Amino acid sequence: MLSMLRLISQEVNAAKDLSAALTIIVKQVRIAMLSHVCSVYLYQPDTDRYVLMATEGLNKRAIGKVSMSSNEGLVGLVGSRAETVSLEDATSHPRFLYFPETGEERYASFLGTPIVHHRQVLGVLVVQQKERRQFDEGDEAFLITMSAQLSGVIAHAEATGSIRGLGKQGKGIQEARFIGVPGAPGAALGTAVVVLPPADLDVVPDKKAEDISVELALFEQALTAVRNEIRSLSTRLAKQLRPQEQALFDVYLMMLEENALAGDVTALISKGQWAQGALRQVVDAHLKRFDSMDDDYLSERAADVKDLGRRLLSHLQQAHKQELIYPDNTVLVSEELTPGMLGDVPPEKLVGLISVEGSRNSHVAILARAMGIPTVVAAQDLPYSLLDGIELIVDGYHGDVFTNPSPLLRQQYAEVIEEERLISKELDNLRTLPCETLDGHRVALWANTGLLADAARAQAFGAEGVGLYRSEVAFMSSARLPSESEQANMYREQLEAFHPSPVTMRTLDIGGDKPLSYFPIKESNPYLGWRGIRVTLDHPEIFLVQVRAMLKASLGLNNLRILLPMISGVHELDDALYLIHRAWGELHEEGFAVEMPQVGVMIEVPSAVYQAKELLEMCDFLSVGSNDLTQYILAVDRNNARVAALYDYLHPAVLMALKSVVEAAHLQGKEISICGEMAGDPAAALLLMAMGFDSLSMNATHLPKVKWLLRQIRLSHAQALLSDVMRMDNPLIVHSTLSLALKSLGLDKILNPTAAVQI
Template sequence: MLNMLNTLRRIVQEVNSAKDLASALKIIVRRVREAMETHVCSVYLLNPDTDRYELMATEGLNQDAVGVVSLGSNEGLIGYVGIREEPVNLEDAAAHPRFRYFAETGEERYASFLGVPIIHHRRVMGVLVIQQKERRQFDEVEESFLVTMSAQLAGVIAHAEATGAMRGLGWSGEVIQDTRFDAVPGAPGIAMGRAVVMLPPADLKAVPDKEIKDIDAEIALYRKAVEAVRVDIKRLSAKLSAQLRPEELALFDVYLMMLDDSSLGNEIIKGIREGQWAQGALRDVINAHVARFELMDDPYLQERASDIKDLGRRLLACLQEAGRQRLVFPKRTILVAEELTPAMLGEVPKDRLVGLVSVLGSGSSHVAILARAMGIPTVMGAVDLPYLRMDKLELIVDGNAGEVYSNPSQELRRHYRELIREEMELSHGLEKLRAEPCITLDGHRVPLWVNTGLFADIARSLDRGAEGVGLYRTEVPFMIQDRFPSEKEQQATYREQLQAFHPLPVTMRTLDVGGDKALSYFPIKEDNPFLGWRGIRVTLDHPEIFLVQIRAMLKASEGLDNLRIMLPMISSVYEVEDALHLIHRAYSEVLDEGVKVPMPPVGVMIEVPAAVYQARELVQLVDFLSVGTNDLTQYLLAVDRNNPRVADLYHSLHPAVLQALQIVSRACREAGKPMSVCGEMAGDPAAAVLLLAMGCDMLSMNATNLPRVKWLLRQISLSDAQALLEVALQQDNAYLVQSILHLALRNMGLGKVLMPVR
């Protein structure tokens, strides 16, 4: 078995290094035939355009048959394997009723047949076949080896197919266009431009071991490299300083801090003193730190690993005295990288950067946060993207839907140019609604609030007529520092936010870390962070953090009186009771200090199923409930919302989500207390119609979507919305709910502001 595993590993490595799909398939059939000691190994791929299996490579059959022999998707034993989507193992293939004879292949000489499907993301891509002259049943070990081989190769074949498609060629040589790669939306908007692939400046994996004698000279060399990188990072920080506030630029300070002797530097110098040259010591320390972070299975901490890797590469480039390759940035640059880092954004002149694409990362990574603040359309988690082959290609980045298109046709370009034009026209058209209230045709008033976190959000929110802040993410000031901010620092940040929106209400969520949001200086290592120590669970365990934050909020609100406090990740009544006890304690301390502030309203976020079913009890304890639909959808459907592999399963219009919202709405109505929604669902105009019908008292969303939602809700009556809700609640499928909703709204002439259907 061990030998089988080693063989498998070697084949996959060899296939991975193949230059194109044809070469990869030739390696597969040759190596698998050798490993399994059979007479024939062949690969048939299913051409999606013709719906036929084509013989793409063979060892043992007539080579002239390659590219000539093809079968319909339901023909022959190959089609039979594809339809069954499982192995077919036959002692006498010719005797099977589905056997089809091709004179070109000469396969009548082969009696036994084992075929396994090649499946990638539920799509049957082809069939891998081995054949033997003698009549015999292939045994279980052989069958399991071929199944394992096929599973490994599915991704390789998909990658090779994608690489060809991206360059405008199908695997049989035909010209194709509009190749789409799915990803996770990072920052909204559409970008059209040319790809610039940002490669790491140096490869740490390629550094060999080397002993040195002059230790002092080697340490001096290392310190010179550190100084060069320090200057470089400060230069990049200065380039972005006009666009970002100091707290956001603190991301670069994290890099500078890591360069200090008390951080990575100390360990690297220790390695040099032990006789290792600077490059080897750097490699060892960086790899050890990266491995530690990557093992944590926490998306945010993995972002820290990418920061350390980026820093290591920069130091190595200086040590090698190679410097970075001077990249040429076209007028409309779309920056593409395996792992985009904040430092990379500073490499591109800001008037040339129009879009970002990252193979790794999620909507919560540093880059996505900065991209949203800078208004750059971004997609993250494009896991199937062959990014190394994308340099200089024309791309379209759809940050709304989380899609990247390569080799776009004139028709697709026209479509997206029209979307950009419509978006600009719509934005200008909606600007006049800025001062208008959001009132339905039959006089029902729905205040529209915004979700904020970055300094850049304030101006954008006020420009779009926000009537308050439904969610201020207080973790952002924590995330962009290398330590817990002090009470005074927090007070200054919160005051800025409260003043900017005064007299409008500002709802501040208490520190919400854990899950996909962690602090580099407060690491949370867990096997399942989303079901672990996060939100209120962390702050109740650390009252010293919670009390400081509440005091800072209360003091920041002095004379403004527009503060509301919200508690995240609540799953039980006693958590609310404990939190309220601490809030009242902090309030007493603030009053004792002579600060005169009224007690602000306190609310609970409904994000987990337990809170839904205890909404009646929870609403009795607080002043309002606010539903965080992003997490609620994630927890109800057991789908990681940052994972592109299961993106199709994540849908806020799922019947279970709608029913949960109904339960919360009913609890608030019975208690006579307000209910708001502050998840992405509130910013989807069609979904907002259903939330209006459910009795939501206010909707909070990102500022970009607010004018769209306002326009639609002003064009519809509450009674029409309630009729649509009634129909939606009878459906058993999220996509059906969305289709019915969109069709009804389009028939009412309200389709222009609808979000694209996934």
């Protein structure tokens, strides 16, 4: 049965259209289950009816003609219940409905299962038998498996029809919605420009070089051309990006060096392979190595290698570059967006980005956040090759993409975009004002940084300090581990930029979705594996160099705070403190009179929540990492589009954990802050302030909205709202309560701008 499942799946996925896929399903399932009939009924939401769309065993002239409403027949029963129904004698069931044109009066037994995609019933898959037959659990499991296989095919076909403006029976459909992952916040309305790969490496054959010297010369010319392209793109973006962000293009250039991809290709050519074949072999080898490492960050580096390979091949083939016309309000779409593609678009025309592959950590997502371009990544169900020239909406807040939006949806998002522009203009006036409630309570608003450009943005938005400096960003932009002096220079820039305000520097936090290309971590479950403090404690030589660099950078400034990530217990904190004091002692012996900074612990894993009191007895402050804590408490990977909707930092379990940690910190008289997406959500920030967090740290772009809201309310009101929320057991009710409370005060205009959009 397993081999049959594989065979049917392969045939269905290779089908040219929906009709062909349905025909394959009914034919093969009937054979596999030794049944007399297999049929597929698809649900028509506009008429609320199930229509026979394919059958093997019934009268084929009934296809497209026989239908029943959702409250009629056994098919309607399966669909309305959204569960499998198995009957040994179907004709005796009160819901049995007879259609003479089908000839089904001859069939006694019935087994039907719903075809479900994203909780929506798309249709019903049915098998029938002439004689009475008790379908067993194996039969049911097989049919359910086939319906799950069919659901994706139907959903894709329906969406494709929507994109073309045609639904079932040729009727117009206003819009289709595709779910991805937010890459950069914001909303955009524009026209899709699809960028296809410039050359196809997969079809390049192996071939013996007729003249090795000629092939080497051709490859060198291609290398020069691609290097010039990358430098040109970097120059074009220079006005929009800070030097540290432009360093992402240096990663491309480093890949083209002789000790990397270029050298491998040259070596193969020298052995007699022609340039194009050598390039294909080297790129394939690199991709296989990346794939075997099985982690998110390295998969993004694989995308970079693919892009470089295609660019080089394009020059080797002397292929003409895809001629693209960029209209006003361009939304750039590709299977794998690269920084090079982004840089090709005139900046004044680019309003949004969509990538079928990728994650929050891709180079494009990093650049998009830096440039303020709404972005959706990992939109894996999106048939991107059909989108060119079609009107799109990009919702970078939720990770949604809408094709062919209806006039109403277009108007709603246009209002959101205009309101965002007006609010941003209004919020500019808050930059120099403190974050103080109407009854005089002050909350420190800090920024998350990682690049030097983040510091400038944070100050422009009025940040009072840095609650989280992601030191790994600099490591990720380098081809090797930065030296102690290189790190000290980078850290000094951050500390000087904010002096005398505090700068909280997190020690190297790699692993999970943030490994380094030159420090590969191969794990089957990286999020629960070797990451954060676990890595650096196992490599004290890396940890000591980084801490020494931080301490050296703070000389004479004394605004450094060190933060330790992924601490799961007091034993790890004890080991880390020993190394920090050792580094401090070494520097004093070397003549550096640096002060011992405050050392804090990130609360990111449940064990740290329960040991907060013990950790506080050893450290100076706590900082909650809301993103990781939420995903670990709820067991949800927020980078996975299939379960991202379950990721909710307003879940009661998360709120209870946060409140208990704040209470533990206050009992010890220690400061506590919080960073991550939750801190940058104005409504959530209201609850965090009420809990007693001393500071909130967020991406700088969110800071004005949070400040605006907290300045419009009394602490006492926020505390009363928190008291109500803490008695709730459903995150949806928490969201509704917050929204209604703020709406009643006239303070809802700066909440999630797209939350009110009717979809």
